[in-house]
Amino acid sequence: MLMNRAETLAIDNPARRALQRWYEAPTLRRLGGPLPAGARVAEIGCGAGYGTKLICDYFGAAQVDAVDLDPAMITKAGRRLARYGDRVRLAVGDATDLRAAFGAGDGSYDAVFDFAIIHHIPDWRDAVAEVARVLKPGGVFYFEEVTAHALARPTYRRLFEHPEHDRFTADQFCDELPRHGLTVLGSVTRISGDYLLGAAHRPIGTGEHA
Numbered sequence: 001m002l003m004n005r006a007e008t009l010a011i012d013n014p015a016r017r018a019l020q021r022w023y024e025a026p027t028l029r030r031l032g033g034p035l036p037a038g039a040r041v042a043e044i045g046c047g048a049g050y051g052t053k054l055i056c057d058y059f060g061a062a063q064v065d066a067v068d069l070d071p072a073m074i075t076k077a078g079r080r081l082a083r084y085g086d087r088v089r090l091a092v093g094d095a096t097d098l099r100a101a102f103g104a105g106d107g108s109y110d111a112v113f114d115f116a117i118i119h120h121i122p123d124w125r126d127a128v129a130e131v132a133r134v135l136k137p138g139g140v141f142y143f144e145e146v147t148a149h150a151l152a153r154p155t156y157r158r159l160f161e162h163p164e165h166d167r168f169t170a171d172q173f174c175d176e177l178p179r180h181g182l183t184v185l186g187s188v189t190r191i192s193g194d195y196l197l198g199a200a201h202r203p204i205g206t207g208e209h210a
């Protein structure tokens, strides 16, 4: 589901960008570790592309494939990321089908980033399955998510639009990961039942996953 105007303003502004740069990115790197040299990365729901910029500059990815369902977001991201040239590929598409967006086969990426997007997807488990499919063995899924608890808050309900059914708690999100062959790394950072940040990897030696 696309963001409405209020959420678009809330998600791409100097305060959120500072939060993403100084809190979210360092927390994700602490939890999931650094990227390997030459890392090929996918970002789902890249929005206006500030997270993509951090994946390049802060995490040091060699190549980023970033997808968003909203053509307007991809246009904004294209402006922000023009200076990265071929290092960043952008596509309008669905996080649940990275084959359609980038021709991504199984095990294509060293890492996948989710900066607050899976809660926007009605069939959110399909997005988790797709993340697991495209990760290489040893690859890391870095996630920052918004829970059902936050989405049920009056402010969220009044201002923003999200799928209403079958949203997840932090535990439900974490419990879904092993069903797709992903193992949570260390502890997950939970913020007042509303947000979670964490990392999970696809263990080396795992073949097919559910």
Ligand SMILES: C[S@@+](CC[C@H](N)C(=O)[O-])C[C@H]1O[C@@H](n2cnc3c(N)ncnc32)[C@H](O)[C@@H]1O
Binding pocket: 001, 002, 003, 011, 012, 044, 045, 046, 047, 048, 049, 050, 051, 067, 068, 069, 070, 073, 093, 094, 095, 096, 114, 115, 116, 117, 120, 121
């Ligand atoms: C809350 S915004 C987060 C944007 C960006 N990751 C950030 O942190 O600034 C959620 C984004 O997910 C995108 N989105 C929603 N459903 C999607 C889907 N099925 N596939 C890809 N992107 C999707 C929306 O268009 C929106 O840009």
